[in-house]
Amino acid sequence: MTAGRHPEPGVLERFLLGRLSPPEMRETARHLLAGCPRCQEITAGLWEPADLFEDPLALASAEVSTEDAAYDAVLDRVFERVAAVESQLAAQRAAGRRLHEELMQCPAERRHLLLANCQRFRNRMLCERLIEASYEACFEDPRRAVEAAELAVAVVGRLEAEDCGGAEALAGLRARAWAYLGNAFRTNFDLQNSETAFATAESLLSESQISLAEKAKVLSLLASWRKVQRRFAEAAQIFDRVAAIYKRLGQWDLLGRTFLQKALVCGEAGDGEGEMKLLRRALDLIDPQSDPRTFLAARHNLINALYESGRAREAFALLYHTRPLYLQMGDRMSLLRLRWLEGLVAFGLQRTDQAEAAFREVREAFLELDLGYEAALASLDLAGVYVVQGRGADVSRVAEETLQIFQSYNTHREAIAALLVFSAAARLDQAGLDLVREVSSFLKRARNNPDLRFSAPS
Amino acid sequence: MSTVDHPQVESSLEGLLKQVRPRLKTVFTRYRIPPQDTEDILQQALMALVYRKESIRDPEAWLVGTVRNKCLLYWREHRRKLYETVDAAVLEVVAGPVGPDQERAHLRHDLAQALERLPERCRSLLWMRYRQGYDPPELAERLGYSPSSIGKVTTRCLAALTRHLFASGICRRKTE
Numbered sequence: 001m002t003a004g005r006h007p008e009p010g011v012l013e014r015f016l017l018g019r020l021s022p023p024e025m026r027e028t029a030r031h032l033l034a035g036c037p038r039c040q041e042i043t044a045g046l047w048e049p050a051d052l053f054e055d056p057l058a059l060a061s062a063e064v065s066t067e068d069a070a071y072d073a074v075l076d077r078v079f080e081r082v083a084a085v086e087s088q089l090a091a092q093r094a095a096g097r098r099l100h101e102e103l104m105q106c107p108a109e110r111r112h113l114l115l116a117n118c119q120r121f122r123n124r125m126l127c128e129r130l131i132e133a134s135y136e137a138c139f140e141d142p143r144r145a146v147e148a149a150e151l152a153v154a155v156v157g158r159l160e161a162e163d164c165g166g167a168e169a170l171a172g173l174r175a176r177a178w179a180y181l182g183n184a185f186r187t188n189f190d191l192q193n194s195e196t197a198f199a200t201a202e203s204l205l206s207e208s209q210i211s212l213a214e215k216a217k218v219l220s221l222l223a224s225w226r227k228v229q230r231r232f233a234e235a236a237q238i239f240d241r242v243a244a245i246y247k248r249l250g251q252w253d254l255l256g257r258t259f260l261q262k263a264l265v266c267g268e269a270g271d272g273e274g275e276m277k278l279l280r281r282a283l284d285l286i287d288p289q290s291d292p293r294t295f296l297a298a299r300h301n302l303i304n305a306l307y308e309s310g311r312a313r314e315a316f317a318l319l320y321h322t323r324p325l326y327l328q329m330g331d332r333m334s335l336l337r338l339r340w341l342e343g344l345v346a347f348g349l350q351r352t353d354q355a356e357a358a359f360r361e362v363r364e365a366f367l368e369l370d371l372g373y374e375a376a377l378a379s380l381d382l383a384g385v386y387v388v389q390g391r392g393a394d395v396s397r398v399a400e401e402t403l404q405i406f407q408s409y410n411t412h413r414e415a416i417a418a419l420l421v422f423s424a425a426a427r428l429d430q431a432g433l434d435l436v437r438e439v440s441s442f443l444k445r446a447r448n449n450p451d452l453r454f455s456a457p458s
Numbered sequence: 459m460s461t462v463d464h465p466q467v468e469s470s471l472e473g474l475l476k477q478v479r480p481r482l483k484t485v486f487t488r489y490r491i492p493p494q495d496t497e498d499i500l501q502q503a504l505m506a507l508v509y510r511k512e513s514i515r516d517p518e519a520w521l522v523g524t525v526r527n528k529c530l531l532y533w534r535e536h537r538r539k540l541y542e543t544v545d546a547a548v549l550e551v552v553a554g555p556v557g558p559d560q561e562r563a564h565l566r567h568d569l570a571q572a573l574e575r576l577p578e579r580c581r582s583l584l585w586m587r588y589r590q591g592y593d594p595p596e597l598a599e600r601l602g603y604s605p606s607s608i609g610k611v612t613t614r615c616l617a618a619l620t621r622h623l624f625a626s627g628i629c630r631r632k633t634e
Contacts, residue, residue, distance in 0.1 A: 016536065025543045026550065029543050030550070070493045077497065082504040082505065085505065085508055086511075165505050165509060168502070213506065213510065213520075251515060251516070252516070
C-alpha cells in the first residue's frame with residue numbers, strides 16, 4: 001500500500017478496530033498521516049461512536065435502524081445461555097444457604113478447619129451469604145460480623161475463576177470480602193486490622209479488572225473508612241466516584257445511600273448545611289419500602305443534624321413522624337438510638353426532665369450491652385442536663401462514674417485525660433455546659449483517632 | 459417526604475430479557491459494536507446481572523447502563539491501540555528512512571503544524587517525544603508529572619493528535 005493507493009473501507013474499519021496485522025496497521029496509519037481526504041472522510045465517519053454517545057440523552061433519542069437485525073441472532077444465543085446459567089445459580093444459592101447453616105452449627109473454632117479441608121465449602125454462594133451475614137451482624141453483634149467476614153475471606157481465598165463465572169467476578173468478590181472484613185473490624189474499633197483489610201481490598205481493586213457495581217461497593221466501604229480516619233477530603237472524593245458509578249448504572253437507591261454516607265463526611269467535617277442538603281437528597285432517592293433501615297438511618301441523621309444546628313423544633317417534628325419507623329425495626333440498637341435522640345431533642349427544647357430520663361435509660365442499657373463508650377457518651381449528655389439544672393453534686397457524681405467506665409474499658413489515655421479534666425472541674429463545681437460539650441465532642445473524635453490530643457480549655 | 463418513582467420492575471429473567479431486548483439493540487446499533495463483539499459484552503453484563511440479581515433494584519436500568527458502559531470501554535480499548543499505532547507511525551515518519559530529504563522535511567513541517575493546533579500541554583509533550591526522542595520516564599521528569607500519571611497524559615495527547623490527523627492529515631500537499 002502506498003500513499004497514492006487507498007485502503008478499502010473494510011481495511012480502514014479493521015484499522016480502527018485494531019484488527020490488522022502490525023505492519024498493515026502501520027502502513028494504513030502512514031497513509032492517513034499523508035492526509036488522504038478520501039480516506040479521512042471514511043475514518044471520520046467510523047470515528048464517531050465513542051464521542052457521540054458519552055451523553056446518555058443522545059442514546060435515548062436514538063432510533064433502531066434496520067441494521068440491528070444482525071444483533072438478533074447474537075441476543076438469542078446469549079439469552080439462552082444466560083437463562084441456563086440462572087437456573088443453575090438458583091440451585092447454587094440454595095446450596096450456599098444450606099452450607100452456611102451447616103457451617104454455623106459447628107463450633108466457632110472448627111469452622112476455618114472445615115473450610116480448609118472440605119471441598120464442598122468451596123462455594124461462591126456460601127461466600128456471598130457470609131458477606132451478607134457479616135453486614136447484618138454489624139448492627140447487632142460486631143464481633144460476629146468479624147467472624148463471618150473472616151470466614152468469607154477464607155472461602156474466597158479457595159475459589160477459582162470457574163467457581164464464580166469468570167476472573168472478573170472472582171476478583172470483585174475477593175475485593176468485596178476484604179472490604180467487608182475491614183468494615184467489620186471498623187465496627188469493632190479494631191483500627192489496625194481494619195486498615196490492613198482495606199489496604200488489601202484497595203490493592204485488589206487496582207490490580208484486577210472488576211465490574212463497576214462491585215467497584216462501587218468496595219469504594220463505598222473504603223470511603224467510610226477514610227471518614228473514620230478523618231481523611232475527609234479523600235472520603236468525599238471517593239464517594240463522588242461511587243455516586244458517578246451509580247448514576248451511570250441507573251441505581252438511584254444506591255445513589256441515595258451514597259449521598260447519605262457522604263453527608264456523614266460533611267457532618268464530621270463541620271459542614272452542617274452541606275450535610276442536611278445531602279441527607280434530603282438521599283431521602284428523595286432511598287425507597288423506604290425496599291430499604292427501610294437505610295431510610296431510617298437518613299432520617300435519624302437528619303434529625304440529629306437539625307438538633308446539632310440548633311433547630312430543635314424541626315428536629316422534634318421530624319422525630320415525631322419517624323418514631324414508627326424505629327418501632328418497625330424493633331431491634332434493640334434501633335430502639336436505643338431512638339431513645340437517645342429523644343433525649344437530645346428534649347434537651348434542645350429545654351425539657352430537661354424528659355432528657356434526663358432518656359439519657360439515664362440509654363446509659364444503663366449500653367452498660368448492660370457492654371458498650372462502654374456509648375454508655376460514657378450518654379453519661380456526658382446526662383451531665384449536661386445536670387449542669388443546666390444547676391445540680392453540681394450530680395454532675396460530679398456522673399463525671400466520676402464516666403471516668404470509671406472509661407478506666408474499666410481501658411480506653412486510650414487522652415480520653416481519660418479529658419475526663420480527668422472534666423471530673424476535676426466538676427468537683428470544684430466549675431464544669432459548665434461548654435466543657436461538657438467539648439469533652440463529649442473530643443471523645444467522639446478520639447474514638448477513631450488514638451493519636452488525637454486533648455487540650456484543656458483555658 | 460418523597461421517594462423516587464421506580465419503573466415497573468420485571469422479576470423473571472425471561473420477562474426482563476423480552477422487555478429489555480429493543481433497548482439493548484438500540485445501544486449496540488448506536489455504538490456500532492460489530493455483532494461478533496456484541497456477544498462478549500452482552501454475556502458479561504448479563505452474567506453479572508444474574509449473579510447479583512438480588513442486590514439490583516432496577517435490573518433493566520442496570521443492564522442498559524452496564525452494557526452502555528461496556529460499549530464505551532470497548533471503544534476506549536480500541537482507541538488506545540489506535541493511538542499506539544499512530545504514535546509508532548509518527549515516530550517512523552520523523553525518524554525513519556521514509557524517502558527523499560525534501561519529503562521528510564515536509565513531513566516534519568506538517569507534523570509541527572499539527573502540533574501547533576494542540577493544547578499547550580500536549581504540544582510540549584509530543585514535541586519532546588517526536589523531535590527530541592524523550593521516552594515516558596524522561597518526559598515525566600522533564601515536565602513534572604509523576605511516573606504513574608505520564609502514561610495517561612501521553613494517551614490523552616496522542617488522542618488529541620490522532621483526532622487532528624484523521625481530520626486533516628499532516629501533509630496535505632503530498633496526497634494523491
